[in-house]
Amino acid sequence: MTNGRQSIDRRDAVRLWLRVLSCTNAIEARIRSELRQRFDTTLPRFDVLAQLDHAEREGTGALTMGELSRRLMVSNGNVTGLVERLEREGLVSRTRPANDRRRQTVRLTSGGRRALRAMLPEHSAWVSAMFAGLSAKERARLYDLVGKLKGSVGAGRRETIERGAIE
Amino acid sequence: MTNGRQSIDRRDAVRLWLRVLSCTNAIEARIRSELRQRFDTTLPRFDVLAQLDHAEREGTGALTMGELSRRLMVSNGNVTGLVERLEREGLVSRTRPANDRRRQTVRLTSGGRRALRAMLPEHSAWVSAMFAGLSAKERARLYDLVGKLKGSVGAGRRETIERGAIE
DNA sequence: ACCCGGTCCTTCAAGCCTAAAATAATTGCA
DNA sequence: TGCAATTATTTTAGGCTTGAAGGACCGGGT
Numbered sequence: 001m002t003n004g005r006q007s008i009d010r011r012d013a014v015r016l017w018l019r020v021l022s023c024t025n026a027i028e029a030r031i032r033s034e035l036r037q038r039f040d041t042t043l044p045r046f047d048v049l050a051q052l053d054h055a056e057r058e059g060t061g062a063l064t065m066g067e068l069s070r071r072l073m074v075s076n077g078n079v080t081g082l083v084e085r086l087e088r089e090g091l092v093s094r095t096r097p098a099n100d101r102r103r104q105t106v107r108l109t110s111g112g113r114r115a116l117r118a119m120l121p122e123h124s125a126w127v128s129a130m131f132a133g134l135s136a137k138e139r140a141r142l143y144d145l146v147g148k149l150k151g152s153v154g155a156g157r158r159e160t161i162e163r164g165a166i167e
Numbered sequence: 168m169t170n171g172r173q174s175i176d177r178r179d180a181v182r183l184w185l186r187v188l189s190c191t192n193a194i195e196a197r198i199r200s201e202l203r204q205r206f207d208t209t210l211p212r213f214d215v216l217a218q219l220d221h222a223e224r225e226g227t228g229a230l231t232m233g234e235l236s237r238r239l240m241v242s243n244g245n246v247t248g249l250v251e252r253l254e255r256e257g258l259v260s261r262t263r264p265a266n267d268r269r270r271q272t273v274r275l276t277s278g279g280r281r282a283l284r285a286m287l288p289e290h291s292a293w294v295s296a297m298f299a300g301l302s303a304k305e306r307a308r309l310y311d312l313v314g315k316l317k318g319s320v321g322a323g324r325r326e327t328i329e330r331g332a333i334e
Numbered sequence: 335a336c337c338c339g340g341t342c343c344t345t346c347a348a349g350c351c352t353a354a355a356a357t358a359a360t361t362g363c364a
Numbered sequence: 365t366g367c368a369a370t371t372a373t374t375t376t377a378g379g380c381t382t383g384a385a386g387g388a389c390c391g392g393g394t
Contacts, residue, residue, distance in 0.1 A: 244382070245381055
């Protein structure tokens with residue numbers, strides 16, 4: 001049964017995954033390259049600023065390091081370095097709240113807010129240009145499918161763990 | 168026109184992009200984690216081995232550093248380091264062909280081939296488990312949409328460059 | 335024979351990223 | 365109160381990644 005139904009499905013899944021990956025990489029590479037050329041900055045830095053801005057709009061003026069790490073889906077230690085560099089550049093500021101001195105809260109400085117506001121519209125323009133080849137209907141379908149996939153990823157993990165790896 | 172038709176489309180495109188990105192990251196994180204736990208290796212190393220194996224099956228016994236860099240879509244310098252580490256571990260070997268001594272050709276060692284063959288079936292199993300929440304029809308639709316998106320990404324780049332950034 | 339533009343690869347500096355260990359502050363509970 | 369478990373963050377060691385600069389090599393034209 002080296003080439004049964006299951007093997008074929010698996011090969012298809014891998015092919016699909018590789019296509020998704022290469023597409024994502026291409027988009028990301030484009031955004032990185034534009035950010036570097038137009039604003040002399042990097043994607044992780046942009047992500048931090050965008051996340052802080054988003055929090056601000058929600059009413060949360062500042063985020064803790066941990067909250068930032070969760071939202072960006074990167075490790076704690078990574079956030080430490082990123083925020084350090086952004087602070088050195090004067091784009092964010094850190095404060096230690098008196099009620100819990102383990103914490104570190106981060107917020108945008110006015111310079112950081114200004115820098116981000118300059119980048120956001122261009123960022124949207126790049127992204128929407130790259131997605132322009134898809135109709136509104138196709139984009140909606142893609143949105144749904146990826147949402148379903150996201151759910152499936154979590155479920156797949158649990159199942160494989162419960163069952164004990166490969167059968 | 169701060170909130171006209173275009174802005175809304177753009178926001179949608181960004182939302183879609185963020186969903187695609189977070190889904191891809193989740194899948195990649197899972198694969199990285201499994202590779203580390205089960206085989207004590209990393210995704211880039213796996214990618215190099217898989218690419219060399221693929222080339223082997225196509226009849227090309229070995230790849231040059233440049234060809235490897237193109238296929239993996241990473242920089243030249245990056246490949247140098249990756250191959251160095253894999254060579255240190257005895258999984259690949261490098262040779263300098265006599266007819267063009269600028270080049271460096273890389274091939275799997277028997278140990279490398281053995282290591283990869285152990286990983287491949289599990290890798291497929293992880294991926295197909297993560298995609299199992301989608302029906303065959305949905306997977307096919309996703310495959311097509313992502314293919315179309317991939318085309319659109321290239322087209323979007325060209326257009327933005329020609330038109331000169333954001334209008 | 336010599337040079338010169340191009341190709342192939344490596345080196346370099348800097349930043350990104352992770353997992354695991356260490357540090358520091360808080361909380362709960364005996 | 366005292367102290368163990370928990371929570372929040374930083375540190376550490378190692379690897380990944382890039383863009384740019386540099387060095388070796390090839391081929392063709394003079």
